[in-house]
Amino acid sequence: MSASTPEARLEAMGLSLPPPPEAVANYIGLRIVDTIAFVSGHGPVEGGQLIYRGKLGQDVDVETGQKAAQLVMLNLLATLKAETGELDRVENVVKLLVMVNSAPDFAEQPVVANGASDLLVEIFGSERGKHARSAVGMGALPFGISVEIEGIFELRA
Amino acid sequence: MSASTPEARLEAMGLSLPPPPEAVANYIGLRIVDTIAFVSGHGPVEGGQLIYRGKLGQDVDVETGQKAAQLVMLNLLATLKAETGELDRVENVVKLLVMVNSAPDFAEQPVVANGASDLLVEIFGSERGKHARSAVGMGALPFGISVEIEGIFELRA
Amino acid sequence: MSASTPEARLEAMGLSLPPPPEAVANYIGLRIVDTIAFVSGHGPVEGGQLIYRGKLGQDVDVETGQKAAQLVMLNLLATLKAETGELDRVENVVKLLVMVNSAPDFAEQPVVANGASDLLVEIFGSERGKHARSAVGMGALPFGISVEIEGIFELRA
Numbered sequence: 444m445s446a447s448t449p450e451a452r453l454e455a456m457g458l459s460l461p462p463p464p465e466a467v468a469n470y471i472g473l474r475i476v477d478t479i480a481f482v483s484g485h486g487p488v489e490g491g492q493l494i495y496r497g498k499l500g501q502d503v504d505v506e507t508g509q510k511a512a513q514l515v516m517l518n519l520l521a522t523l524k525a526e527t528g529e530l531d532r533v534e535n536v537v538k539l540l541v542m543v544n545s546a547p548d549f550a551e552q553p554v555v556a557n558g559a560s561d562l563l564v565e566i567f568g569s570e571r572g573k574h575a576r577s578a579v580g581m582g583a584l585p586f587g588i589s590v591e592i593e594g595i596f597e598l599r600a
Numbered sequence: 601m602s603a604s605t606p607e608a609r610l611e612a613m614g615l616s617l618p619p620p621p622e623a624v625a626n627y628i629g630l631r632i633v634d635t636i637a638f639v640s641g642h643g644p645v646e647g648g649q650l651i652y653r654g655k656l657g658q659d660v661d662v663e664t665g666q667k668a669a670q671l672v673m674l675n676l677l678a679t680l681k682a683e684t685g686e687l688d689r690v691e692n693v694v695k696l697l698v699m700v701n702s703a704p705d706f707a708e709q710p711v712v713a714n715g716a717s718d719l720l721v722e723i724f725g726s727e728r729g730k731h732a733r734s735a736v737g738m739g740a741l742p743f744g745i746s747v748e749i750e751g752i753f754e755l756r757a
Numbered sequence: 758m759s760a761s762t763p764e765a766r767l768e769a770m771g772l773s774l775p776p777p778p779e780a781v782a783n784y785i786g787l788r789i790v791d792t793i794a795f796v797s798g799h800g801p802v803e804g805g806q807l808i809y810r811g812k813l814g815q816d817v818d819v820e821t822g823q824k825a826a827q828l829v830m831l832n833l834l835a836t837l838k839a840e841t842g843e844l845d846r847v848e849n850v851v852k853l854l855v856m857v858n859s860a861p862d863f864a865e866q867p868v869v870a871n872g873a874s875d876l877l878v879e880i881f882g883s884e885r886g887k888h889a890r891s892a893v894g895m896g897a898l899p900f901g902i903s904v905e906i907e908g909i910f911e912l913r914a
Contacts, residue, residue, distance in 0.1 A: 468867035469874040470890035474851040476793055476911045479633055481852040484891030498861070500740070537631045538638040540750075542893055545740035547655070552742045553625035560626040576627035577641030577750045579699055580740025583814070583859035583894025585866045593854075593891045597633045636790055657897070694788040695795040697907075702897035704812070709899045710782035717783040733784035734798030734907045736856055737897025754790045 449520075449530035449566040456565065463525040464488045464518050467585070472522035478534070478600055480526070484542070484593040485519040486585065487511045496587040499580075500549025503589050511590040512541065512558030519594055527598060536563050536574040537595040544589050545580030552578040559592055606677075606687035606723040613722065620682040621645045621675050624742070629679035635691070635757050637683070641699070641750040642676040643742065644668045653744040656737075657706025660746050668747040669698065669715030676751055684755060693720050693731040694752040701746050702737030709735040716749055763834075763844035763880040770879065777839040778802045778832050781899070786836035792848070792914055794840070798856070798907040799833040800899065801825045810901040813894075814863025817903050825904040826855065826872030833908055841912060850877050850888040851909040858903050859894030866892040873906055 453459060463472065464485065473482040487495040495511035497503045503511070524530050541556035543549070556578035564572040574594075584591050610616060620629065621642065630639040644652040652668035654660045660668070681687050698713035700706070713735035721729040731751075741748050767773060778799065780786065787796040801809040809825035811817045817825070838844050855870035857863070870892035878886040888908075898905050 468890075468892070469871050469878060469887075470853075471887045472889065474849060474889045474911075476849075476851055477634075477791075481889050481909060483852070483889040484893065535631060535633070537633055538640070538750075539627075540891070542891070543740075547740055547896075548744070549740050550742055550744045552740070557626050564626060573626075573628045575629065575631045575638050575640040575750075576625075577697070577699070577748065578625070578742060579641065579738055579748060580742075580896075581893055582704075582737075582739035582896035583857075583861055583863050583866070585864055585892060585894075587862070587864045591891065591893060593852075593889075595638060597631075634791075692788060692790070694790055695797070695907075696784075700897075704897055705901070706897050707899055707901045709897070714783050721783060730783075730785045732786065732788045732795050732797040732907075733782075734854070734856070734905065735782070735899060736798065736895055736905060737899075739861075739894075739896035752795060754788075 452566040460517055460521040461488060463521040473526055478598045480596045480598055482519055482522060482594045484591045485515050486588045486591055487514040488518050489514060493586050493588055495589045497589055498544045498546050499555060500546035505551050505554055508555035508589055509558030512555055513562050515590050515592045516559035516562050519592055532598050533596050534599045535571050535597040536567060537597050538575040539592055539594045541578040542581045542591045544584040549580055552580055609723040617674055617678040618645060620678040630683055635755045637753040637755055639676055639679060639751045641748045642672050643745045643748055644671040645675050646671060650743050650745055652746045654746055655701045655703050656712060657703035662708050662711055665712035665746055666715030669712055670719050672747050672749045673716035673719050676749055689755050690753050691756045692728050692754040693724060694754050695732040696749055696751045698735040699738045699748045701741040706737055709737055766880040774831055774835040775802060777835040787840055792912045794910040794912055796833055796836060796908045798905045799829050800902045800905055801828040802832050803828060807900050807902055809903045811903055812858045812860050813869060814860035819865050819868055822869035822903055823872030826869055827876050829904050829906045830873035830876050833906060846912050847910050848913045849885050849911040850881060851911050852889040853906055853908045855892040856895045856905045858898040863894055866894055
């Protein structure tokens, strides 16, 4: 049935993958070693533009930060799908580093990061989608974006 | 002899593992790929409470930061033991990312991080316990904690 | 021909590897699991001294930051070569985490990070040298250094 693929579940949520983002400097979107994909830090790109700029706890509220985290994850998944062909090749989501552009006293990075983590659990299911994670506050991020996420994924052999 | 296990060495140091901490959001404590365990960022939990809050170089001194780092590592090891049964299943400590909540001019993250690294070398011994590491200054951390640590561990096959 | 090794390409660029840096605390320069080398965070050491201190966007300009990133990468490669004997044992550069000591509004971390990434692509070639990457802004770094980089490298079996 159609809802059996991560792509179909995305569609059922009213979401879709953007085109895989262009690297903004001298790097590539991911590297695979054996069955482990190490994916570059991604930002909140929509329609070719970086949106969701500014710091949590200063310019951006938590709910908006969650939307940013979800959009970052859609971009990251677009990079992964461009390489693997099908998101179903993901055996397990292994680990995320969720980096939140934070005012010095902002302390709700885990809530912001759920915008990305919830999406992964939703589309891959709890067993494959649940992951290790750090969600932390950065002093600054490229282009002033609010959230950047890098990830490690296990692929089917 | 009893001192031959990491758990026995902990006890000989007068330390003990806390209960494995509950995830504070939608993630799990670790993911294992083949023989590599990727462990989530952990905080300084004692008696079910996050203690050691505030920034190094502003609210918290270096010695207290080291105690925080040691407590974070005890929590991380509790997560690892809950999954592996025995800490002796750790073949090697591979790498830590020690994230220190830092005032902008705080520069002694390596000294703080030794609170965690010294513990690992003590209980696993120098050969298995020595590890690669980054010890860096974060703009902010969840709940205002002083130290967060994520880690990579190689397990016996 | 001599330009066929990474070391020869370095020399052709007028660059050379420093002595492998001493760990400044209780850790080691890298750990290898199977064919994956996890390399510690490195700093800009030259002649045994940490140079390039201060924050981007405040004390240090982007061009200087790029030089710092290049010097950090030379130090990281020195650690890798000390362990592997030959840089040609690097099958692929997998991933970098480029941590830039940043004023709160500094936003050009990717440009700074290219100082390291360009060097890798130059000496390993595009196929082996291109890598996944995050380039982000830290609130503070050890000893006030401007750039710290950790990396993951795939080695030939």
